[in-house]
Amino acid sequence: MGAEPQFVDAPTGVADAEPLLSIRDLVTEFKTPDGIVHAVDGVSYEVFPGETLGVVGESGSGKSVTVMSVLRLIPQPPGRIANGQILLDGTDLLQLSDADMRKVRGKDVAMIFQDPMTSLNPVLSVGDQLAEAILVHNDIGEDAARKRVVELLELVGVPNADQRFDQYPHEYSGGMRQRAMIAMAMANQPKILIADEPTTALDVTIQAQVLEVLQRAKQETNAGVILITHDLGVIAEMADRVVVMYGGRVVETGTVDEIFHSPKHPYTLGLLSSLPRPDVDMERLVPIPGQPPSLINLPSGCSFHPRCHLGEGRQTCRTEIPPLFELGPMRASACHFHEEMEDEIHRVESTTGTAIEGDEA
Amino acid sequence: MTAVSTPGGMQPVPEDQLHVRAQIGEEILRVDGLTKHFPLRGGVFNRQYGAVRAVDGVSLTINAGETVSLVGESGCGKSTTGRCIVRLLDPTAGHVYFKGHDLAQMSHRQMRQMRREIQIVFQDPYASLNPRINVNEIIAEPMRIYGRYKDGGKERVKELMRIVGLNPEHGNRFPHEFSGGQRQRIGIARALALNPQLLILDEPVSALDVSIQAQVINLLEDLQNEFGLAYLFIAHDLSVVRHLSDRVAVMYLGHVVEFGTKHEIFENPTHPYTQALLSAVPLTDPRMRGKRERIVLEGDVPSPSNPPSGCRFRTRCWKAEDICATEVPELIDRFGHGHPSACHFAEPKAVIRG
Numbered sequence: 001m002g003a004e005p006q007f008v009d010a011p012t013g014v015a016d017a018e019p020l021l022s023i024r025d026l027v028t029e030f031k032t033p034d035g036i037v038h039a040v041d042g043v044s045y046e047v048f049p050g051e052t053l054g055v056v057g058e059s060g061s062g063k064s065v066t067v068m069s070v071l072r073l074i075p076q077p078p079g080r081i082a083n084g085q086i087l088l089d090g091t092d093l094l095q096l097s098d099a100d101m102r103k104v105r106g107k108d109v110a111m112i113f114q115d116p117m118t119s120l121n122p123v124l125s126v127g128d129q130l131a132e133a134i135l136v137h138n139d140i141g142e143d144a145a146r147k148r149v150v151e152l153l154e155l156v157g158v159p160n161a162d163q164r165f166d167q168y169p170h171e172y173s174g175g176m177r178q179r180a181m182i183a184m185a186m187a188n189q190p191k192i193l194i195a196d197e198p199t200t201a202l203d204v205t206i207q208a209q210v211l212e213v214l215q216r217a218k219q220e221t222n223a224g225v226i227l228i229t230h231d232l233g234v235i236a237e238m239a240d241r242v243v244v245m246y247g248g249r250v251v252e253t254g255t256v257d258e259i260f261h262s263p264k265h266p267y268t269l270g271l272l273s274s275l276p277r278p279d280v281d282m283e284r285l286v287p288i289p290g291q292p293p294s295l296i297n298l299p300s301g302c303s304f305h306p307r308c309h310l311g312e313g314r315q316t317c318r319t320e321i322p323p324l325f326e327l328g329p330m331r332a333s334a335c336h337f338h339e340e341m342e343d344e345i346h347r348v349e350s351t352t353g354t355a356i357e358g359d360e361a
Numbered sequence: 362m363t364a365v366s367t368p369g370g371m372q373p374v375p376e377d378q379l380h381v382r383a384q385i386g387e388e389i390l391r392v393d394g395l396t397k398h399f400p401l402r403g404g405v406f407n408r409q410y411g412a413v414r415a416v417d418g419v420s421l422t423i424n425a426g427e428t429v430s431l432v433g434e435s436g437c438g439k440s441t442t443g444r445c446i447v448r449l450l451d452p453t454a455g456h457v458y459f460k461g462h463d464l465a466q467m468s469h470r471q472m473r474q475m476r477r478e479i480q481i482v483f484q485d486p487y488a489s490l491n492p493r494i495n496v497n498e499i500i501a502e503p504m505r506i507y508g509r510y511k512d513g514g515k516e517r518v519k520e521l522m523r524i525v526g527l528n529p530e531h532g533n534r535f536p537h538e539f540s541g542g543q544r545q546r547i548g549i550a551r552a553l554a555l556n557p558q559l560l561i562l563d564e565p566v567s568a569l570d571v572s573i574q575a576q577v578i579n580l581l582e583d584l585q586n587e588f589g590l591a592y593l594f595i596a597h598d599l600s601v602v603r604h605l606s607d608r609v610a611v612m613y614l615g616h617v618v619e620f621g622t623k624h625e626i627f628e629n630p631t632h633p634y635t636q637a638l639l640s641a642v643p644l645t646d647p648r649m650r651g652k653r654e655r656i657v658l659e660g661d662v663p664s665p666s667n668p669p670s671g672c673r674f675r676t677r678c679w680k681a682e683d684i685c686a687t688e689v690p691e692l693i694d695r696f697g698h699g700h701p702s703a704c705h706f707a708e709p710k711a712v713i714r715g
Contacts, residue, residue: 058570173661203434203597205658208641212657230571233600233643237650256647274575276604278627278642279649279713284582285604287575291540 019046020224021192026084028069035296039065041248047224054239055228060292062248063228067194072101107137110185114197116177120169126180127165133187152183156213175206179213186217193223232275236260244268247293247303251334261357264333264341266310272356273348283353310337310344373461382558385426385589390559395419395455397445413666415441417615428592430602433612436662439595443561447479448472480552484564486544490536496547497532503554521550542573559591599642603627611635614665614673617692621700631698631707634674640712680706
């Protein structure tokens with residue numbers, strides 16, 4: 001195990017491969033009595049086959065609304081996808097008819113939700129729901145569908161799959177339900193598998209089981225996985241590349257190693273220095289001061305500037321919205337002063353008493 | 362007041378000393394064999410046919426100025442233990458000695474006097490604050506109940522708001538006007554109002570985003586240093602537990618399975634469940650990926666209404682042998698590992714970094 005390469009790179013060949021899914025300049029808004037909520041404000045990112053793309057951000061950063069827009073599951077009204085393209089193999093999902101979109105959901109793009117208790121139908125047996133997912137997209141008989149479902153349940157580690165087929169969601173434990181959800185998402189060999197906080201409701205020992213199953217599902221289908229979570233530990237364990245979101249915008253992208261060991265945006269650094277570690281004693285956490293921004297009234301310029309130590313209220317930060325500066329292939333930061341991040345990292349390290357940059361060897 | 366001498370513990374302090382702050386390091390709370398069973402009833406005559414054995418013989422001690430954490434997964438009884446200590450739930454059996462006085466035996470009137478010294482902060486900052494009274498009143502309420510508001514109560518509320526990092530000018534606002542992190546600060550200010558010696562913190566940061574969580578963690582550390590508070594910190598997040606605790610008790614299905622200093626539990630765990638728990642925590646370091654052994658437990662936690670015989674962890678344990686089904690392992694240091702562990706085959710194993 002010790003001989004493995006230290007760097008966790010994106011899967012080889014990703015840089016020159018064609019993206020499976022490409023989100024471009026997506027804008028999603030919600031009309032509320034208090035004003036328009038700019039939940040997603042010009043988000044672009046890409047997903048390549050066989051990779052796990054981690055999307056991190058705190059509540060209200062727009063990470064879930066982005067993928068709900070991909071599936072066109074935004075309730076309209078009050079929601080509205082105001083701008084952008086969502087290209088799946090070159091087809092813009094936003095231009096499809098409702099009927100064609102239904103053929104994409106659960107077939108080309110499948111989703112695993114956070115709470116399996118509310119996303120499974122309580123009055124249908126688990127097996128029937130999985131069979132339905134198969135029968136909607138495939139012209140096979142019910143017997144064949146049942147056989148396939150039992151296979152899938154076995155694959156995700158549901159014991160006695162044949163008997164479990166006829167049980168109802170309440171007869172499954174939380175971990176088992178989430179396995180069933182993963183089985184359903186895998187059923188049609190999707191190209192894109194979206195997992196929205198798949199383990200947030202689970203205990204840590206069950207989380208470890210479910211993440212293992214998710215990994216297996218990815219290998220089995222060679223899908224591109226979008227893993228949305230607020231848990232940086234899960235990202236560090238699972239993701240190849242990471243997108244960091246704040247206030248409805250992408251603020252940083254990079255490989256998982258770059259994000260965790262040389263962050264180029266002060267918000268990313270703030271997340272890392274806020275996080276106690278299970279393996280190392282930290283002297284003192286360095287939180288991000290203040291509150292997340294209101295999405296109705298985003299701060300001017302860089303929306304992170306009121307909470308930013310690096311910016312120190314500099315004019316540029318207050319007036320100019322930073323573009324995503326390209327720092328390399330698949331590496332970008334939306335900070336005017338990303339070049340000053342090294343000093344900022346050292347400042348934080350001296351308070352936490354732990355290294356962020358770490359040893360590369 | 363009931364003065365029962367505590368086995369192995371300190372003699373009850375004289376009553377006039379009860380409300381005097383204990384010296385740092387002095388034992389102030391001793392929980393001994395605490396048990397809470399919730400009856401299961403049903404049938405025509407609503408007879409009891411069983412019990413959920415939520416907490417089953419929990420023992421631990423807390424010293425002034427230190428943080429003891431209770432950690433475990435959902436349903437292990439950690440919150441019920443916290444609630445039994447302040448008698449929000451009445452324990453089925455066992456003792457809770459505060460400075461040698463048994464809280465479990467006290468009348469409600471006596472207990473009320475003791476709650477000045479032991480306050481609780483709840484997990485959900487939305488449900489634990491009365492939405493219809495403003496923040497000034499929320500923080501003043503404990504002082505009014507104990508007749509302390511008249512002299513200088515108003516000033517004290519302002520001082521408390523400053524201490525927890527809220528703007529005292531916002532005192533006439535209502536809970537819904539605050540964010541989750543600020544509400545948790547309000548809950549902490551209320552708990553501090555009577556200048557208690559022990560705080561029970563029941564998952565106080567679990568509902569908060571990570572940047573806000575760090576703010577509240579730092580606040581808890583500062584308050585402890587400033588006022589010499591003792592904390593019983595109840596949590597499922599092992600990273601937060603490591604950061605805040607001096608000593609850690611790991612719970613599984615109503616039992617404490619291992620109890621030791623933070624360093625002993627995290628670097629040298631001896632109970633298989635502790636080891637499995639620690640090996641399952643994701644590390645925030647991608648370079649460690651695949652480099653450590655992961656102990657993946659089979660199956661789910663059994664029902665606490667029908668727990669396994671003998672060791673309760675045996676149904677998921679890779680070390681289980683015949684003795685585990687017949688004999689309940691005691692929480693003792695049986696092989697000289699330096700801290701007690703409730704496993705017949707306890708053995709130190711560093712798992713966190715593989």
